Amino acid sequence: MTPSQYNQCVKDYADGVFRFILKNLKDSDEAQNIVQNTFEKVWIKRDVVIFEKAKSYIFTIAYREMIDVIRAKKKFTSMESIKEEQFNSLGAGYTGVKALLDKLVNKLPENQRTAILLRDYEGHDYKTISEITGMTEPQVKINIFRARQFLKDCIGKMEVLI
């Protein structure tokens, strides 16, 4: 990968990586650090990285950096710990489905959240997501399905409550 191709990757993917990391960590400074570390590693390995596969490579490094941070900070929230009455508090500040969805995504388990964000934010296919996260393709698909199922149920219940 030439320096010009690297710079093109920065222009194309830096914002997406930042949004993805920020959505997971909810920490702008940490997200910036991860993005900087990610592209620094890509620059170091630029002789090995193929430009056509740079996107998945960048997101793979960023995901692993994010996992390290998450494990260090232990921000995982299990789906079983979510109780229905928590949704009532959401109704007090309900500003639309989009805002509700943002809050609900944070309630997802780590694997499901990662899979659905990579799918919807960046449009990665199941194969790419499996390369990034280390899950198999069927696991990726199942996690996305379960995530959408959960979100659908929650949104449906909110609408019922409202």
Add this chain to the structure above:
Amino acid sequence: MTMILDKDNYEFLMFEMLEGNLDDVEANNLIQQINASPFYQKEWQLMQHTLVVPNMEIGMPNKAGLEKHEGKTLLLFTWPRLVSIAASLLFIGTFGILYYSSEKNESQLTSTSQINHLNPTPSESLTASPSKVDSIVQLPKSIVNIGESRTESFIVQKKSNGFQKRVKNDSSASTYQPELMFLHSIETDKIVYQSIENKMQQTKLFNLAPPTAKSQTKLQRLMVKADAITKTSQLIWNDLPNLTFRMSPNLKSRNRSIGIEIKGETIYANAIIELK
């Protein structure tokens, strides 16, 4: 194969359609079944809401800082700085040359022939020839000239012990009238001279002590110093081809400066130029 929606598979089929995993025929078939039931319409609407849309207004701060430019030339020097550095070097070099040149010229105020006049060799023996003695007794004019060139005039006093003393020519000078003496011979350990006292000629002997640092005349000390400076200057001039020049810029800190080092076999100099 036609897929039929039911309560057990509707979620998965809707998911597949949302993910784009169905072809056009299957998708159209599914849409028709969904539209035929209000329940499935509601469920399909809820499933569509599960698409997470990113906020495109959020972006990586200072994204341009991530870019790399291989082989980019960093401008350490700009034209004003180059001119100031060159002017500083020229000033230092000119000052150094002028300084060493002035030191060399001062050492040439008295010639070696004058030194020989003051320090006759031990093998030199003189007869009491009045004309020749007079020329020896009198101090060379160059010495008087030296005194006068330094904005001071001197007179030579001849004392009774045969030595001469050079004192400043001012009103406070002594009016002592030195005796007339005739040098007979000069040896390594003594001086034989004849003097006329009370109109009587007498032969006198003066034993010479080994010369010490204090007994040397001021002129002799100056000559020794000048000789040393001359030798040092000669070493420096000879060392010019071996000089190495090194500059060490420090432009990252707040007080930017450039260090300059000149090193040779016999000389060493360094300077720091502050850039403001």
